[in-house]
Amino acid sequence: MPNRRSLIAAAAGVAAAPLSPWRRAEARSTTPGVTATEIRIGNTNAYSGPASAYAVISRCHAAFFRMVNEQGGIGGRQIVFLSYDDGYSPPRAVEQVRRLVEQDGVAFLFNTLGTPSNSAIVRYVNQRRVPHLFVASGADKWGDYRQTPWTIGWQPSYRTEAQVYAKHMLDRNPDARLALLYQNDDFGKDYIAGVRDVLGDRFDRVVRAASHEVTDATVDSQVISLQASGADALLTATTPKFAAQAIRKVHDIGWRPLHFLTSVSVSVASVMQPAGPEKGIGIITAAYNKDPTDPAWDNDPGMNEWRAFMRRHMPGADTTDINYVYAYGVALTLMQVLRQCGTDFSRQNIMRQATGLRDLEIPTLLPGIRINTAPDNYHPIRQMQLQRWDGTTWRRFGEVIEGTRV
């Protein structure tokens, strides 16, 4: 239901534009945040607090939409991008999203950051039936089209990632036994779900899992227990500090499993260097974006397009930061949705188009990865490519692998 403020805003927009009476009627009947001249998009990000390294994503979006506006906007409308700071705090995310929806009257939310923040707002936005597009979080639950039909993710979920690892492990050795070290929260448990998707009934026989809490001092004890189980493969699904501890401990006790590492904890500076770069040689992880530091993309047309954008619209930004590549890719996906909307920017149609993407190729995604969505598929990216740590950098190998359809 449109509230008073959004009606006033819409009326003001109409009054300002010299339009025929017929156009005016049409404009008034449309969605909050959509007038004949503009589309309002809402976003929250952690501009302050512990996760503020991600703030560059929303800064990149703002620059991207400025570029779109310079080029004439979308459907004859200018994009108004409103992005607020939630400090990575769920209560503040709720506050800011209510402000975006009820006071600013945005048409939809786009790429709101963080699993905790999005978990706090998902019920509200679904009750209000506000499209909640391409959530910036790898949690699998954004693909739950039955419970939260107005919310959709973008990047491969942790569960998809775990499926990719399990598939590769079985390819290498059908009789492999897997040890699973996971953080005891939604993030870690997504990996259990993904491995279970692939192994099915065999899960209990093949997998030995050990959890840890974020308050634990070390995960040494868990690593020792997992080694004692006799497993020959290990999946480490935990945050950077514990991942670095696990890599070091696995090496120090002389265990040499086929080691998979969550893509959350592959930072060279925060994980591989602290653990000791030589201790992690052979570790496998998965990727879906083109890495801006990978020389393979130096002359890649897709990455050149991204570099040209960065040079022109984000001068001075750190172009080794993969968050900018991520932001550009997800913004391009949104542009495809808005183009598909044609002239109908109702919330229903925005959601229909967001769930009607067919084989969309994004220049910053790894070759072979295509975005597909459907009313019963809210996981836009379901493919990843494996890469291996060689002591100094991550090297991609093999074909793109698709997660299992659940």
Added chain:
Amino acid sequence: MEGFAHQLVAGIATGGIYASVALALVMIYQATHHVNFAQGEMATFSTYLAWAAVQGGAPWWAALLGTVFASFAVGVAIERVLLRPMRSAPVLAVVCAFIGLMLIFNSITGAIFGYAVRPFPSPFETSAPLLGGLVSGHALGSTAVTLAVLALVWAFFRHTGLGLAMRAAAYNPVSARLVGIRVGWMLALGWGLAAAIGAVAGVMVAPVVFLEPNMMLGVLLYAFAGALLGGIDNPAGAVAGGFLVGVVENLAGAYLVGAELKLTLALAIIVGVLLLRPSGLFGRAVESRV
């Protein structure tokens, strides 16, 4: 069996971490009869100072020494500036001040040094783990340092006039003042010493758990369990308690309750000790007549 030995040694290594922080907790309790909840975050901040000094090219032991003195000064300053006005405030107000301090130190550390996970160098690093991968050189070295600090603390309280004066000031402030001890300054000294011990603990912990602003968050809880188990008024007991908690936590987590309940175990120790034997295993029961 080899797994058991690994768990045992890993438990002793982790226990050493808890023991060093527990020692700092006891130190401040000895001097002020309060448990400082900001102890962990203050130690983290000190560790960052040492890290910055090492990055700046200072030799490792010089960085440690400088950090210990700087932390001592910060500890004294906190008592003088922030806690002195609260000396007659109710205990709950003091607890609130401690929690405030914890949040302040945590945020300041993050704001100055960032939230990235960083490696911290250890002077005891060996090229390969010792005893067939059982134990790292750092685990042995840091345990030795913890025990050395314990010996220093014990000697200080037992054999120096200043140590005696500090104990007197904490135990009976009124009588201490009557015999000419400057009770206010004794409290400040206690804060300074606790901060200095915390700095040593932080520098010993950081190479194991990696340096980041929240590194002491979990450790403090286990250290508190260790200090209570050994006796909050007994430095040697607290160190023994810290080691014990580390070993029990690991063995129980691996063989009895499972990894999910390791943290619960620490909380159960705290509650259990307070219910059954509030003075801890090695503490003295204090009876007060009212």
